[in-house]
Amino acid sequence: MVVTLEISAKEAVAEGVVALTLVHPAGARLPDWTPGSHIEVVLPDRTVRHYSLCGSRWDAYTYRVAVLREPYGRGGSALVHDTLRPGDRVGVGGPRNHFPLVPSETYLFIAGGIGITPLLPMVQQAELLGAEWQLLYGGRTRASMAFLEELTAAHGERVHIAPQDEVGLLDLGSWLGAPRPDTKVYCCGPAPLLTAVEAACAHWPAYTLRTERFTAAEQAAPVRDLPFEVELRRTGRVVTVTPDVSVLDAVRRVGVDVLSSCEQGTCGTCLTPVLEGSPDHRDSILADHERAANTCMFPCVSRSRDDRLVLDL
Amino acid sequence: MPGTAELPVCDIDVFSPAALENPEELHRVLRTAGPVVYLSRYDVRALARHEEVHAALADWQHFESGSGVGLANFRHEESWRPPSVLLEADPPRHDAPRRVLRDILAPSALRVLRAAWQRAAEELVEQVLAGEGTFDAFTELACAFPLRVFPDAVGLGPDGRENLLPYGNMAFNSFGPVNDLVRADAHRVAELSAWVNAQCAREALTDDGFGARIWAAADRGDLTQAQAPLVVRSLLTAGVDTTVHGLAACLYAFATHPEQWQRLRERPELARVAFDEAVRWQSPVQTFFRTATTDVTIADAVVPEGTKILMFLGAANRDPGRWDDPDRFDLARDPSGHVGFGMGIHQCVGQHVARLEAETLLTALAARVEHIELTATPRRHLNNTLRSWASLPVRVHRTR
Numbered sequence: 001m002v003v004t005l006e007i008s009a010k011e012a013v014a015e016g017v018v019a020l021t022l023v024h025p026a027g028a029r030l031p032d033w034t035p036g037s038h039i040e041v042v043l044p045d046r047t048v049r050h051y052s053l054c055g056s057r058w059d060a061y062t063y064r065v066a067v068l069r070e071p072y073g074r075g076g077s078a079l080v081h082d083t084l085r086p087g088d089r090v091g092v093g094g095p096r097n098h099f100p101l102v103p104s105e106t107y108l109f110i111a112g113g114i115g116i117t118p119l120l121p122m123v124q125q126a127e128l129l130g131a132e133w134q135l136l137y138g139g140r141t142r143a144s145m146a147f148l149e150e151l152t153a154a155h156g157e158r159v160h161i162a163p164q165d166e167v168g169l170l171d172l173g174s175w176l177g178a179p180r181p182d183t184k185v186y187c188c189g190p191a192p193l194l195t196a197v198e199a200a201c202a203h204w205p206a207y208t209l210r211t212e213r214f215t216a217a218e219q220a221a222p223v224r225d226l227p228f229e230v231e232l233r234r235t236g237r238v239v240t241v242t243p244d245v246s247v248l249d250a251v252r253r254v255g256v257d258v259l260s261s262c263e264q265g266t267c268g269t270c271l272t273p274v275l276e277g278s279p280d281h282r283d284s285i286l287a288d289h290e291r292a293a294n295t296c297m298f299p300c301v302s303r304s305r306d307d308r309l310v311l312d313l
Numbered sequence: 314m315p316g317t318a319e320l321p322v323c324d325i326d327v328f329s330p331a332a333l334e335n336p337e338e339l340h341r342v343l344r345t346a347g348p349v350v351y352l353s354r355y356d357v358r359a360l361a362r363h364e365e366v367h368a369a370l371a372d373w374q375h376f377e378s379g380s381g382v383g384l385a386n387f388r389h390e391e392s393w394r395p396p397s398v399l400l401e402a403d404p405p406r407h408d409a410p411r412r413v414l415r416d417i418l419a420p421s422a423l424r425v426l427r428a429a430w431q432r433a434a435e436e437l438v439e440q441v442l443a444g445e446g447t448f449d450a451f452t453e454l455a456c457a458f459p460l461r462v463f464p465d466a467v468g469l470g471p472d473g474r475e476n477l478l479p480y481g482n483m484a485f486n487s488f489g490p491v492n493d494l495v496r497a498d499a500h501r502v503a504e505l506s507a508w509v510n511a512q513c514a515r516e517a518l519t520d521d522g523f524g525a526r527i528w529a530a531a532d533r534g535d536l537t538q539a540q541a542p543l544v545v546r547s548l549l550t551a552g553v554d555t556t557v558h559g560l561a562a563c564l565y566a567f568a569t570h571p572e573q574w575q576r577l578r579e580r581p582e583l584a585r586v587a588f589d590e591a592v593r594w595q596s597p598v599q600t601f602f603r604t605a606t607t608d609v610t611i612a613d614a615v616v617p618e619g620t621k622i623l624m625f626l627g628a629a630n631r632d633p634g635r636w637d638d639p640d641r642f643d644l645a646r647d648p649s650g651h652v653g654f655g656m657g658i659h660q661c662v663g664q665h666v667a668r669l670e671a672e673t674l675l676t677a678l679a680a681r682v683e684h685i686e687l688t689a690t691p692r693r694h695l696n697n698t699l700r701s702w703a704s705l706p707v708r709v710h711r712t713r
């Protein structure tokens with residue numbers, strides 16, 4: 001469900017980063033959320049972008065998101081930076097959470113650049129729970145890193161600031177230290193950072209590392225290289241999906257609308273219930289047990305392992 | 314109590330047998346008195362109008378559950394059992410148990426149960442109809458069906474299932490004052506609690522039910538090992554009596570509204586609406602309390618920090634300010650927005666399970682039964698929180 005919210009404030013929070021505050025035009029409560037959640041924002045050009053909520057959920061009336069200007073992006077961030085103004089209205093879907101904070105005695109948080117946004121409410125929550133926690137926050141330069149003052153003022157020495165132009169690449173191995181069973185590692189940031197953290201945590205206990213990707217993880221080749229059929233049970237249609245098109249595009253070609261955003265299996269917008277069949281999951285969101293359940297898939301990237309897949313569309 | 318001078322006062326014992334037997338009159342009095350009413354017997358403020366009840370349920374920031382959702386205030390009094398990690402918890406501690414159970418009980422996860430529950434409903438209905446056509450719809454259908462399907466879905470062993478309803482009855486009584494209803498069960502607290510707690514252990518559960526999935530979530534670290542048995546306990550506490558009395562509410566509604574039964578027979582897909590309308594109309598869960606986290610103003614009245622409010626879900630569900638002709642059970646109505654399952658982050662996490670039970674049972678009945686009628690006055694069972702039944706004697710006419 002998409003609701004229309006109003007931008008009540010827009011401020012620069014670092015070089016190339018603006019924070020937007022969103023409110024309901026009638027002052028109503030906004031849907032509840034948990035740390036790690038993101039919202040889907042429908043921009044004026046009808047494209048959808050997803051942004052992590054980085055405010056406080058104890059304030060039920062505002063959402064806060066922070067947006068990095070991405071010169072080589074698809075234009076959404078430029079639109080937010082250059083066009084949107086306080087008083088403008090945008091469609092907002094969600095919140096959804098593919099990156100929940102699970103209980104732990106100790107947390108190690110690792111943020112790269114704008115990846116700080118979902119971690120901001122997490123460190124507040126870890127503090128509230130009385131957990132042991134540390135944050136390693138890397139970025140290009142100090143000036144490009146959002147919320148630095150807010151973090152260091154509130155949490156002091158728990159926050160380790162590591163701008164690349166001052167200290168070089170993050171020394172993950174020595175910061176993470178020896179594997180500990182009482183610890184969860186949360187990481188959000190650019191793909192090379194996530195890959196490095198995954199490697200550094202490879203010998204930690206299973207389920208220790210929790211990540212959120214803004215770009216897709218590398219995937220093996222699809223399980224099948226033959227066409228397959230997708231039945232859209234509610235619509236009563238069957239479409240053939242050839243190897244050169246996505247399930248999402250094939251479904252759209254027969255006129256069935258599915259809201260999507262990243263189209264690379266990272267945002268979760270196009271989540272679709274699976275009624276029968278076995279998807280070839282190619283997203284960067286679902287955990288292994290969720291894949292095995294075969295009850296949902298992301299048709300922007302995921303395909304079928306068998307001849308036929310039945311979707312609740 | 315300070316700050317109550319300006320409030321309308323009600324000195325009725327809202328947990329008396331008379332009030333529990335026939336709450337509609339009490340609800341009318343409370344709704345008419347004002348948006349916030351002071352209950353002098355229990356020294357608490359009460360909400361009975363839809364707008365205020367709905368808002369208070371959603372506002373977890375100002376009305377916490379962690380101090381207990383009954384009259385007892387856990388800030389000063391000890392709970393009779395370790396508090397629930399769902400019902401009696403607030404964010405952030407509430408997040409993980411809620412998320413785990415929400416995913417296990419999501420509509421997409423329940424789809425695999427539908428065919429089996431449909432068959433179980435058809436078998437039960439055929440079995441009941443094989444008799445003379447007169448029976449107690451409360452025991453034979455409303456109790457029997459959930460007890461056939463739900464404990465298996467959780468993964469309980471075969472022994473001791475008869476303890477489930479008495480345990481739930483005891484738990485829901487405990488949210489009220491320590492009155493005769495609570496005292497009547499006092500001698501069974503230790504025995505029933507011990508049985509339920511034993512069923513929550515990993516070893517006691519089959520490896521393919523909701524219970525096993527809760528333990529698997531703990532193994533992945535999505536829950537702590539200490540939380541897992543308490544999440545299973547929540548299923549066993551809140552998942553049986555509520556659906557039993559919700560189904561009974563449906564059957565009572567159709568036995569007393571034959572034209573609505575005809576409508577359901579013509580359009581069996583109305584079964585889901587029928588269940589929610591019955592939940593609105595009867596409100597199987599009548600009341601819950603919250604505790605103010607700060608001085609909270611509701612409609613110009615201040616609820617002081619640390620004090621309890623009592624929310625009358627049943628009264629809100631029949632508030633003429635929200636519903637047209639609220640006392641009518643009507644399948645043409647859109648019951649969306651009723652607060653029978655609560656609202657907000659604590660809204661009944663098992664509601665899809667309850668709807669699936671209702672849908673499969675009502676559909677099986679609608680295909681086989683032309684007409685249901687009462688053969689005697691139904692009897693209520695009194696509970697401090699639940700609008701419950703003792704018997705629902707009916708005669709049914711089988712489809713020719």
